[in-house]
Amino acid sequence: MLISVGIVEDDAEIRFGLSKYLNSQPEFLCNIEAESVEEFLKITHFQDPPDILLLDIGLPGMSGIHGIPVIKKRFPDIEIAMLTIYNDSERIFQSLVAGASGYILKSTPLRKMKEFIIELYQGGSPMSPQIARKVVEYFHPTPRKKKESVLTNREREIVQELVNGLSYKMIAANMGISIETVRHHIKNIYRKLHVNSKAEVISKSFRGEI
Numbered sequence: 001m002l003i004s005v006g007i008v009e010d011d012a013e014i015r016f017g018l019s020k021y022l023n024s025q026p027e028f029l030c031n032i033e034a035e036s037v038e039e040f041l042k043i044t045h046f047q048d049p050p051d052i053l054l055l056d057i058g059l060p061g062m063s064g065i066h067g068i069p070v071i072k073k074r075f076p077d078i079e080i081a082m083l084t085i086y087n088d089s090e091r092i093f094q095s096l097v098a099g100a101s102g103y104i105l106k107s108t109p110l111r112k113m114k115e116f117i118i119e120l121y122q123g124g125s126p127m128s129p130q131i132a133r134k135v136v137e138y139f140h141p142t143p144r145k146k147k148e149s150v151l152t153n154r155e156r157e158i159v160q161e162l163v164n165g166l167s168y169k170m171i172a173a174n175m176g177i178s179i180e181t182v183r184h185h186i187k188n189i190y191r192k193l194h195v196n197s198k199a200e201v202i203s204k205s206f207r208g209e210i
Helices: 012-023 037-043 064-074 089-098 110-121 129-139 153-163 168-175 179-193 198-206
Strands: 003-008 028-034 052-055 079-084 102-105
Touching: 003 012, 003 037, 003 110, 012 028, 012 110, 028 037, 037 064, 052 064, 052 110, 064 079, 064 089, 079 110, 089 102, 089 129, 089 198, 102 110, 102 129, 153 168, 153 179, 153 198, 168 179, 179 198
Parallel strands: 003 028, 003 052, 052 079, 079 102
Antiparallel strands: none
8 A cells, every 4th residue: 555645835844844754654655745735736737646635724825725625626536634733613614614534733743643644545534632622512512402314323323433534444344334335325325415525424413413
């Protein structure tokens, strides 16, 4: 397994340090580094996009949050994790709604960063522990009446596994079903909830809409 990783970060010291670490690990190839979304888009005109993109929020030019849908439109299969100092609920929510699959603080130790990237590559939605708590607090500010779910019991179980950040492979193993069956259930979940991404499913779950 060789995971290609790109980094969009305007702080050169952070960018070079993280790139050096990732390239020292046998699982990774970090061959795209940019200081802005615009530069990343120029680079990927001439070479393939990475599997995983670590994207800062506070960037010169287009912000990381505004850059997510632009990047995803060009490269629908790319997995994006925000790599940022910001841990406020509003930016977290905006990033997830825009299409980010993970949210990692820059203070995360490199070894844990490595685990997060592998988890993201395997279909998970990694978040720093502080971020996970913020997400819960954001979506549950006050108790609300839970409406009847349109999902089956099995589909709700799969939603919970997605919320827990598990990959399709891990969900299949936990539930004793095939990965194709997991994909079939998730397709039905998307259809019933009128969503197009894991992030939207997770958002609805946290808001008590499932």
